[in-house]
Amino acid sequence: MxxxxxxxxxxxxxxxxxxxxxxxxxxxxxxxxxxxxxxxxxxxxxxxxxxxxxxxxxxxxxxxxxxxxxxxxxxxxxQKRPNFVDAKERTKLMLKQLLEGSKVASEQFLSEFQISKNTFLLDVQSVREWLVAHKLELIREQGLMYIQGKESDVRRAYLELLRENFTEDKILQLILGRSESNLIGMSNGDWFKLEEIDTLNDVVLQLEKELQIEFSDSSYSALILHLLMAVERLRANHLIKMDQDLLDELKASSEFRLIQKIISSQLTDFEIIIPEEEIGYITQHVLGAQRGQDESQEDKMYVDMAEKIVTKVEERLNLPIMDRGKVIEGLAIHLKPAFYRYKYNLQCENPLLDQMEIMYGSLLTVIEEIVQSLFEPLSLYFNRHELSYIALHVCSGLDQRVLPYKTKVAIVCSSGLGTSAILQRKMTALYPQVTVVKKYSYKELFNTKVIEAELLISTIDIQFPLSIPVINVSPLLTSADQRKLLSFIGEPQKVEQEEGKLLQLVNEVLQIMEKHSTIHQQHELMTDLFSYFQGQAKSEMNKHLSDFLPVHSIHLQERETDWIKVIEMSNALLMKSGCTNKAYEVSLIEMANQSNHHFIITEGVAFPHAAPENGVFETGFSLITLKEPIRFGARKEKVWLILTMAATDQHQHLKALATILEALNDQEFMELLRYGSDPKEIWQQLRKKEAQSQ
CATH class of the missing domain: 1.10.10.10 (Winged helix-like DNA-binding domain superfamily/Winged helix DNA-binding domain)
Structure with a gap:
C-alpha cells in the first residue's frame, strides 16, 4: 500500500x-x-x-x-488509510484523539500505528511541542495520555487542527458539489463520516433561514468544522465547560434559543446529548461569524462607528473615500461580528495579512491608530488580523476611477465584502479594459445558472464545471496573478519590461508554440524572440553566456540563509570581474525589498538585475546555488538558484538569455545545477549547450 x-x-x-x-x-x-x-x-x-x-x-x-x-x-x-502512516500524519491523528477529550493508552497508539517504542516517543515529543505552542500540556501517567488546559484553548487548538486538514475550499467543494473528483483525499474515515457533513450542512442552512442571514463562505465552512468538532468531542464523552455568567448571558439571546431548537431536532441520528454549554459555544460562533447579508447594516451604532472610521481615515490621508456610502455599509456589516469575536475571545486570522503588511503597511498602522483611539472608551482592542479586515473595506474606497470598460469580469471571493471590494478596486485600477459586472460567494456561484461575464476571477478553487474561463488569484492581485491574466485581458497599466519579465514572456510563448508545432532550432528561435521583443537587430548579439559567466563567478552549494547576504555575495563576484560596484548591490537589495519586484522568473530561481546607471561597467553574470532553499526578498518566495546579471545595454546579453531559458527548461541540467558541486562542470555544460545550438 x-x-x-x-x-x-x-x-x-x-x-x-x-x-x-x-x-x-x-x-x-x-x-x-x-x-x-x-x-x-x-x-x-x-x-x-x-x-x-x-x-x-x-x-x-x-x-x-x-x-x-x-x-x-x-x-x-x-479513501483507505495507508498501511504506513508517516510521522506527520501520526501526530495529527494522535492529536485528534487527545483533543476530543479522551484518555488514550500508549499501547493503543503503538498497536494502531504498528510502530516501535522509540518511534512512538519521537511522535509524543512532536505532539507535546504542538500542544505547548497552543497553550496546552500533555500529561502522561500510568500508561495513559491526556491533555490539560483551558476549554477555550482546547477548542481553538482542535479547530486549527481541522483547518490544517480540511481547507475552506475542500469543505465547500464537499458540501456543494460532491463528486469523485473532489472527494479525492478528503477523508479516509479517521476524521469524520462523509454522510454526517450533509446533516450538519442542513443545520447551517436552517440557521441561515431562521436567522434571515447569509454566512460568508469562510464563516460557513468554519461553522461546519465547529459542529464536526462538537460532535466528535461529545461522542468521546468530553465534559463541556463554560463560565456560568457568560452562559446565562448567551441563554438570554434569541440566537441561543433558536440554535438549541434546530440542533435538538436535526442531530437526533447522532445519538448524543447536546448540553447547554455546547449550544453556548455554537451561539458564540454564530454571533462572531462574518455575514454576507445582515440586518446589522441598519444598526445605528455600527453604522456610526463605520462612518467615524472612514471620516478619520479621510482626514489623516487627506483623500476622499470613493463610494463612501457603500464602504460604510460594508464596514458596518463587518463590525458587529468583529465585536462579538473580541467579546468571546474567538480566533480571527486574515490569510492576506502578510501581503497587506507589504503592500499597505503604513495604511494599516494609520487604521490601527484610528480604530484603537475610537474603541478605547469601550475597552476594545483589535489585533492586527482584525484590523487588516477593516483595512480591506477602507482600501476598497481608495483611488477608484471611472474608466472605459471592455471585457466583462465576475469575481468570486469567500472571505467577505472587504476582500471582494479590494480585488475589484485592484482590477479597475490596473485594467481599464475590464468592468466587474458581478461579485459572487462560492455558494452563490454554485447556484447560478447563467453568468453574465466573459471571465471569472476567483480567490478560491472552483471544482465544478463553468461555461467561462476561471483564473485563481490573490485578492491583492500580485505580479504573478497579473501574469496569469495576461492572455485573457492583456497587460496592466504601466507595466515595465524588465529582463526577468522578458524571460518569462519568451518562455510562455515558447511553451505555446511547442504545444502546436515541432521546434527544430529552439535556441535560434529563442534568440529571435528576445531580439523581437527588445526591438534589437539579431546581429547585435554576438556573445554567449559562457563569455559573460567565467568559472570563478560560479559558486555552488553555499550554506547562506540570509537573502541579502546572498545578493552581496553575487555582486562581489561581479565586482571581481570588473562589472559592477557597491552601488549595484544596494540597488538590487532595494528592488528585492519591494513586493512588486520581478526577480523570481520560475519556481526556485531568482534573477536579480538592475538598470546600467546603478553601477554597471561591463556586462556580466554570477551564479550561486544554495544547499537549502531560502526565503527571498519582500515576497519571501523560496529560491535555491540566484543568477545575477549586470548589463550595460539592452542587446549584448540577449543570446545569453536564450541559453538561460533553454537551461531552465532542461530538467536534467537543472538537477545537475541543483546538486552539483563542480563549477567547471557547470560551465562546460553551458558551453556544450551553446555549441549544440550553433
Missing part, C-alpha cells in the same frame, strides 16, 4: 490532470530529488498493479492518464 506522501503525490497528479515536474514534488514535500524518484518508482509499480501507466517526459515531468472508471477505482483506494 502507498505511504501518506505517496498518496498525496497521486492526489496531486489526479487533481492537476497534466504533467507535474519532479521539482514540484521536491518543493511541495520538502524532500530530496532522490526521494522523489524513489516514491515515483514505488507509485509506478503500484499503478501498474491497477493496470494504469505513469507516463514520463524528460522536460515535462510525470502524468497519469485515466478514464472515469479508473479514476473512480483510484478514489476508492485513496
Amino acid at each position: 502507498l505511504s501518506v506522501r505517496q498518496q498525496k503525490m497521486l492526489i496531486h497528479l489526479l487533481e492537476k490532470g497534466d504533467y507535474v515536474k519532479l521539482a514540484d514534488f521536491q518543493h511541495q514535500f520538502d524532500i530530496s530529488m532522490r526521494t522523489v524518484r524513489h516514491d515515483l518508482l514505488f507509485l509506478e509499480d503500484w499503478l501498474q498493479q491497477q493496470h494504469i501507466t505513469l507516463e514520463r517526459n524528460r522536460k515535462l515531468g510525470v502524468f497519469i492518464h485515466v478514464d472515469e472508471k479508473e479514476r473512480y477505482s483510484l478514489v476508492a483506494q485513496l
Whole structure:
C-alpha cells in the first residue's frame, strides 16, 4: 500500500490532470530529488498493479492518464488509510484523539500505528511541542495520555487542527458539489463520516433561514468544522465547560434559543446529548461569524462607528473615500461580528495579512491608530488580523476611477465584502479594459445558472464545471496573478519590461508554440524572440553566456540563509570581474525589498538585475546555488538558484538569455545545477549547450 506522501503525490497528479515536474514534488514535500524518484518508482509499480501507466517526459515531468472508471477505482483506494502512516500524519491523528477529550493508552497508539517504542516517543515529543505552542500540556501517567488546559484553548487548538486538514475550499467543494473528483483525499474515515457533513450542512442552512442571514463562505465552512468538532468531542464523552455568567448571558439571546431548537431536532441520528454549554459555544460562533447579508447594516451604532472610521481615515490621508456610502455599509456589516469575536475571545486570522503588511503597511498602522483611539472608551482592542479586515473595506474606497470598460469580469471571493471590494478596486485600477459586472460567494456561484461575464476571477478553487474561463488569484492581485491574466485581458497599466519579465514572456510563448508545432532550432528561435521583443537587430548579439559567466563567478552549494547576504555575495563576484560596484548591490537589495519586484522568473530561481546607471561597467553574470532553499526578498518566495546579471545595454546579453531559458527548461541540467558541486562542470555544460545550438 502507498505511504501518506505517496498518496498525496497521486492526489496531486489526479487533481492537476497534466504533467507535474519532479521539482514540484521536491518543493511541495520538502524532500530530496532522490526521494522523489524513489516514491515515483514505488507509485509506478503500484499503478501498474491497477493496470494504469505513469507516463514520463524528460522536460515535462510525470502524468497519469485515466478514464472515469479508473479514476473512480483510484478514489476508492485513496479513501483507505495507508498501511504506513508517516510521522506527520501520526501526530495529527494522535492529536485528534487527545483533543476530543479522551484518555488514550500508549499501547493503543503503538498497536494502531504498528510502530516501535522509540518511534512512538519521537511522535509524543512532536505532539507535546504542538500542544505547548497552543497553550496546552500533555500529561502522561500510568500508561495513559491526556491533555490539560483551558476549554477555550482546547477548542481553538482542535479547530486549527481541522483547518490544517480540511481547507475552506475542500469543505465547500464537499458540501456543494460532491463528486469523485473532489472527494479525492478528503477523508479516509479517521476524521469524520462523509454522510454526517450533509446533516450538519442542513443545520447551517436552517440557521441561515431562521436567522434571515447569509454566512460568508469562510464563516460557513468554519461553522461546519465547529459542529464536526462538537460532535466528535461529545461522542468521546468530553465534559463541556463554560463560565456560568457568560452562559446565562448567551441563554438570554434569541440566537441561543433558536440554535438549541434546530440542533435538538436535526442531530437526533447522532445519538448524543447536546448540553447547554455546547449550544453556548455554537451561539458564540454564530454571533462572531462574518455575514454576507445582515440586518446589522441598519444598526445605528455600527453604522456610526463605520462612518467615524472612514471620516478619520479621510482626514489623516487627506483623500476622499470613493463610494463612501457603500464602504460604510460594508464596514458596518463587518463590525458587529468583529465585536462579538473580541467579546468571546474567538480566533480571527486574515490569510492576506502578510501581503497587506507589504503592500499597505503604513495604511494599516494609520487604521490601527484610528480604530484603537475610537474603541478605547469601550475597552476594545483589535489585533492586527482584525484590523487588516477593516483595512480591506477602507482600501476598497481608495483611488477608484471611472474608466472605459471592455471585457466583462465576475469575481468570486469567500472571505467577505472587504476582500471582494479590494480585488475589484485592484482590477479597475490596473485594467481599464475590464468592468466587474458581478461579485459572487462560492455558494452563490454554485447556484447560478447563467453568468453574465466573459471571465471569472476567483480567490478560491472552483471544482465544478463553468461555461467561462476561471483564473485563481490573490485578492491583492500580485505580479504573478497579473501574469496569469495576461492572455485573457492583456497587460496592466504601466507595466515595465524588465529582463526577468522578458524571460518569462519568451518562455510562455515558447511553451505555446511547442504545444502546436515541432521546434527544430529552439535556441535560434529563442534568440529571435528576445531580439523581437527588445526591438534589437539579431546581429547585435554576438556573445554567449559562457563569455559573460567565467568559472570563478560560479559558486555552488553555499550554506547562506540570509537573502541579502546572498545578493552581496553575487555582486562581489561581479565586482571581481570588473562589472559592477557597491552601488549595484544596494540597488538590487532595494528592488528585492519591494513586493512588486520581478526577480523570481520560475519556481526556485531568482534573477536579480538592475538598470546600467546603478553601477554597471561591463556586462556580466554570477551564479550561486544554495544547499537549502531560502526565503527571498519582500515576497519571501523560496529560491535555491540566484543568477545575477549586470548589463550595460539592452542587446549584448540577449543570446545569453536564450541559453538561460533553454537551461531552465532542461530538467536534467537543472538537477545537475541543483546538486552539483563542480563549477567547471557547470560551465562546460553551458558551453556544450551553446555549441549544440550553433
